[in-house]
Amino acid sequence: MRHKVLFVEDEADLGNVVKQYLEMMDFEVDWFTSGAPALKQFKANRFSYQLLLIDVSMPGMDGFELAEQVKIVNEHIPFLFLTARNEKKDRLYGLKLGADDYISKPFDIDELVLRIKNIIKRNQTGQQAVSSSDVIQKHDVRFSKDSLRLTVGDNEVTLTVREAELLEYLFKNENRILRREDILLQLWGENDFFLGRSLDVFISRLRKHLGKSEKVSIKNVYGIGFVFSC
Numbered sequence: 001m002r003h004k005v006l007f008v009e010d011e012a013d014l015g016n017v018v019k020q021y022l023e024m025m026d027f028e029v030d031w032f033t034s035g036a037p038a039l040k041q042f043k044a045n046r047f048s049y050q051l052l053l054i055d056v057s058m059p060g061m062d063g064f065e066l067a068e069q070v071k072i073v074n075e076h077i078p079f080l081f082l083t084a085r086n087e088k089k090d091r092l093y094g095l096k097l098g099a100d101d102y103i104s105k106p107f108d109i110d111e112l113v114l115r116i117k118n119i120i121k122r123n124q125t126g127q128q129a130v131s132s133s134d135v136i137q138k139h140d141v142r143f144s145k146d147s148l149r150l151t152v153g154d155n156e157v158t159l160t161v162r163e164a165e166l167l168e169y170l171f172k173n174e175n176r177i178l179r180r181e182d183i184l185l186q187l188w189g190e191n192d193f194f195l196g197r198s199l200d201v202f203i204s205r206l207r208k209h210l211g212k213s214e215k216v217s218i219k220n221v222y223g224i225g226f227v228f229s230c
Contacts, residue, residue, distance in 0.1 A: 003120055004028045004048055008038040008066060009055040009082065014105075018053075021109050027116075035061030039069050050120045052079035056090065067097045075158065076148075078123045080115060082107075095201045098160055122188075123161055136171050138230045139215035143167055152212045166202050170218070170228035180225040 005022060009015040010033045019031045030049075032038035035058055042049070052070060056063035063081055070077060078100045083090060094102050100119045103112060136143040142151040145168065148159045159167065165187055170178070184195050203226065207218045219227045 002026055002028045003050045004030070005051050005053055005116065006038060006042055006049045007031045007053045008033075008035060008058070008063070009053075010034060010058045011055070018109065018112070022113065022116075025113050034058060035063070035066040039066055039073075042070055043073055046074045046077075049077065050123070051116060052077060053116070054079055054081055056081050056083040056094070064093065064097060067094075067099065071098060076160070078119050078161075080119060092197060092201070095198055100162070136168070138171070138174075139213065141210065141213050141216045143171065150209055152209055152216075155209075155212050157209055162198075163202050163205060166199075167206055170206075170226075174228045174230045177221050177227055178225045183225065 003026075005027050007015070007019060007022070007029050009018065009031070012033070015031055015033065019029045022029045030041060032041065039061070042052070052067075054063040054066055058066075061069075063083070067079055067081075070079065075098075079098075080101045080103065081094045081099050082103055082105060084105045091102050100123075101115050103115060134145045136145070140153050143149075143164075144151075145164065148161070148164045150157050150159055150167065166183070169183065169187055180196065180199065184190060184192075184199060188195055203218060210216050210218060215230065217229050219229055221227055
């Protein structure tokens, strides 16, 4: 099956090159030059796409605004930002929105394809993994891998695939000091600045959810990593 990508980029030359190359690599690509029609297309086909490739700087609705609207329609769809800006605050904001990756222009087209394939593969692996009905229960915390749902007391939230991967890893290594670099290498195969900041965002989200628990928490170990305390 060909993977389907919704691509939003207002630069015509770059858009044509990326679309044609992705199609050469056996992707099916719907390309839009602005956010509003792309959002309309996504709303009409919310489960048809495996990934969204979104340029940040666009007139009218920018990439961040589009991503926010997309997540309302389908919170589990993975997306990757393209940007000519390399500012730290933009990267962190993109991560907080739930971006799976972030690539700065100019970029190597083969690197982009590799990142897209890795995101789709990781997302599909996560979906396959949750086909089992395994449930992890610790005190007042219940984690259902089949639905990505985390319940803490009377509060229930749906995690992203990456958050669920991280939480499962923490459960498997509870009450141990976990080094940041080990978490990154075990879960995502790399230890770099970008993934490190991604990890911080995911830890922050999980810590917020678990803050309602009387027994389970994520504690910092200064200069080393974390302890998942149960």
